[in-house]
Amino acid sequence: VAGVKKGAPIASLVDIAGRAGVSIATASRVLNGSTHPVSAATRALVLDAAAELGYSPSLLAQALVTRTSRIVGVIVGDIVDPYFAEVARGVEDVVGRRSHLTMVCSADRSTASELRHLKVLCDYRAAGIVFASSGYQEDPLDAELEDAVTRARTAGTAVVALAHRNFAGPSATVDNRACARDVTEHLISLGHRQITFIEGPEGLHTSHQRLEGFRGAMGRAGLDCARLVPGGFEYESGVQAAVRMMAEGSLPDAIVGANDEVAIGALMSLRQAGIAVPDRVSVAGIDDTRPARIVELTTVRVPLYELGALGAQMLLGAEDGSGPDAAGATVLPHRLIARATTGPRR
Amino acid sequence: VAGVKKGAPIASLVDIAGRAGVSIATASRVLNGSTHPVSAATRALVLDAAAELGYSPSLLAQALVTRTSRIVGVIVGDIVDPYFAEVARGVEDVVGRRSHLTMVCSADRSTASELRHLKVLCDYRAAGIVFASSGYQEDPLDAELEDAVTRARTAGTAVVALAHRNFAGPSATVDNRACARDVTEHLISLGHRQITFIEGPEGLHTSHQRLEGFRGAMGRAGLDCARLVPGGFEYESGVQAAVRMMAEGSLPDAIVGANDEVAIGALMSLRQAGIAVPDRVSVAGIDDTRPARIVELTTVRVPLYELGALGAQMLLGAEDGSGPDAAGATVLPHRLIARATTGPRR
């Protein structure tokens, strides 16, 4: 780094080859860790020619010819959703440990956008791609996405999913039905009978699975499992859901949100309206994101960080063979976490 | 998209050129929006040869020769910090509107990591790069970073900073001293006299500026501005700071955190210990991130989203000349937001 000419234009292999008076081939050999033998003398020549010119190989050109790179992409649904932030962190930590670089792409919960990012990552020869968000039950772009994923794989880019997807492949997930079931049963065990579920985004597998979990628990308890209200996965959706419920005048005994964000939105909205939580109504969510811990929301802990970390391991494990079974569909454990927003009925 | 062979290997220009019975040159011409004239007949030939083979140009190869791409990178300090999430969102929105793609890179608040990401983005011919986090006052990697940024620019990659940096260039920031001054004065006006400041990460410009703002306000009011406690920009740091303060036995009248996260960490820690906020001690932060709104923290609103959006505009504006002055050092306005965690003394 020392002695490098300031603001030196670029310096490519030909430059340093010329400067060192050797062929571009030998220059290349010493500059990338080639096993090809090179005399100590010329090696030194090349080395400091490179040093003086501040040479650094073009990752672009390298990727073009070697057909691989050390970057892995994480495609998330929404960058401001703490759920994805935590997952991305997990990926980053293990990816970084293997001296690769992580780039996270926000797809705005749109398959079309996911496809665009997939294309770029693929073209740029990413070592792997992590799909962090769930797919949609019915998606016109399904075929296209599946095809793109297949091509990515045959092109050498590993792909793993951290939620239910309509394309096959290795995955690390949690049992969303069980998660929803567990919170719901917790509420029921607390004596609540009228429980309404704030649904997740329309059509998302995760939304559907969690709704099913809720319905299952309610049904088995002989309770009315039709108390649903449209929501989403965002704070604002939770606020709106609460507003709607209050407007209709009939508050339930308890509310379970499809995820923590909506639950918190509802929680805040309720409290602001002077409704006591958990005394008048209990509120619970799913995921156990950081905000949930802050507001002391009862929820189900989903191992977000671990999901990301495991996903990354599967990717890179597949790469240098050293890793665990890069094929399986691991289901990580979840766990109910009762906190301050739920309590016995009345 | 219809009629594409499933899982077709790759298909490059030569493939579709051959299939269409034309030269690779003409194929290229019709497949990218070249103005070069091509007969309608051959154009059609190429077009459906491409369609049948599911052709899609290699962004990598394109970037190699055109020396540009449609991706912009955002280098942040910590992906789980809501501050950066909001900024990234701002960037994404305007970048996406211009049909570019955003990739956010987490540098773990390390300049070395920033350099690595800069290198990749640069090599991949990113259209622009946004540095979202502040630099360090004293940084051994300063020269190297400055040089890298210069090279990036001469290589055609625009670079903007959204916080104080040791390299020159366009920027969009807020007045951190004023932010800290404003919260502090708010607390003073509330009658508080003993106010302690939880510092930000050691050596960060932003940390220093905010500390200065605090000191200035305290000094002007003739108060003891030496009540400081080490902290950081993370929730956990706030918790530790609070623990330390409680252990020392002498709680101040009020606490201002270097940012919302630490402030919230302290807030929660205090409340959990049974200390009434704001009755016994007031707590305030800086940034107005989403969590701050949730816990109703008194803070200073920093236009995070707008910072990101503006940064992106400067980047892309510079690109196609259409934009605003891509050179200036814009300082966006901030505003005190008094909420529930601060109140009159005693």
Added chain:
DNA sequence: TTGTAGGCGTTATCAT
């Protein structure tokens, strides 16, 4: 041990 040359997938300059 070192050099030559072909190729990775496009774009772009010249001829034709």
Added chain:
DNA sequence: ATGATAACGCCTACAA
């Protein structure tokens, strides 16, 4: 209107 062909920056057999 089309087609060779030289870059772009690097890696890697294959020769020497």
